[in-house]
Amino acid sequence: MWDYTDKVKEHFLNPRNAGAMENPDAVGEVGSLACGDALKLFLRINDQGVIENATFQTFGCASAIASSSALTEILKGKTVAEAEALTNKDIAEYLGGLPKEKMHCSVMGEEALAAALKNWRGEAAPEAHAEGELVCRCFGVTDVTIRRAIEENGLRTVEEITNYTKAGGGCGDCVPRLEEILAEVLGQAPAQAPAPKPLTNLQRMQKVMQVIDEVVAPSLRKDGGDIELVDVDGTDVSVSLRGACSSCPSSQLTLTDFVQKTLREQVDPAIRVKGV
Numbered sequence: 001m002w003d004y005t006d007k008v009k010e011h012f013l014n015p016r017n018a019g020a021m022e023n024p025d026a027v028g029e030v031g032s033l034a035c036g037d038a039l040k041l042f043l044r045i046n047d048q049g050v051i052e053n054a055t056f057q058t059f060g061c062a063s064a065i066a067s068s069s070a071l072t073e074i075l076k077g078k079t080v081a082e083a084e085a086l087t088n089k090d091i092a093e094y095l096g097g098l099p100k101e102k103m104h105c106s107v108m109g110e111e112a113l114a115a116a117l118k119n120w121r122g123e124a125a126p127e128a129h130a131e132g133e134l135v136c137r138c139f140g141v142t143d144v145t146i147r148r149a150i151e152e153n154g155l156r157t158v159e160e161i162t163n164y165t166k167a168g169g170g171c172g173d174c175v176p177r178l179e180e181i182l183a184e185v186l187g188q189a190p191a192q193a194p195a196p197k198p199l200t201n202l203q204r205m206q207k208v209m210q211v212i213d214e215v216v217a218p219s220l221r222k223d224g225g226d227i228e229l230v231d232v233d234g235t236d237v238s239v240s241l242r243g244a245c246s247s248c249p250s251s252q253l254t255l256t257d258f259v260q261k262t263l264r265e266q267v268d269p270a271i272r273v274k275g276v
């Protein structure tokens with residue numbers, strides 16, 4: 001089971017400020033019963049912009065209730081400007097930490113606070129998922145929430161994104177998009193196939209011999225010519241044209257346009273061929 005701190009247990013068993021508020025100055029609502037967690041935050045804010053009271057109604061697990069309780073305690077006495085600077089980290093720290101799989105409960109608190117302050121400023125509450133791209137259909141999580149969670153909490157893996165936002169914790173269809181968003185926020189290119197290892201001298205020599213024997217020589221023999229491999233020194237390949245090729249006026253062209261081109265394509269693009 002989850003390893004909760006004593007403070008989480010205490011706020012779950014004795015939640016502070018639970019219940020609706022009559023005539024609140026601001027209300028923020030996030031989550032949905034369908035997604036398993038929902039939080040409604042009520043604020044009383046005086047004319048000086050100080051939060052005099054905060055209450056909540058939460059549907060969710062022990063850590064969701066404890067996080068909501070902690071949030072209301074943190075908020076009381078804070079100015080709106082101070083409240084705007086709070087993040088989910090403040091909620092988790094207040095509780096002495098949350099299990100990593102439950103960090104999404106603290107993120108829900110941060111989102112409810114942002115919604116309540118928006119409501120207090122008279123800004124229309126956004127319709128569900130209207131802000132940003134809906135990335136995770138299972139839990140109704142947008143890219144705005146995911147990007148903020150990555151930036152504010154220094155997330156580095158998709159598993160961490162799931163712990164903080166729940167995105168990716170259901171059917172898994174959104175995981176490739178989560179990987180893209182993670183790479184974008186971290187300023188990294190999406191993972192690419194590793195570059196092939198450079199050939200050793202021995203490997204290059206063996207491949208040159210093989211391509212000369214199996215591709216180049218049989219082709220030249222069809223026209224009465226032939227080729228002998230004389231030396232391989234790094235990427236320098238020395239060959240001797242034989243038969244009809246040795247006296248052909250186009251022998252230099254054969255070396256560059258056929259022998260060298262074939263070896264560059266099939267062995268190493270740095271190869272230089274010379275006739276001896």
Ligand code: FES
Nearest residue numbers: 136138170171172
């Ligand atoms: S769409 Fe995200 S887990 Fe199903």
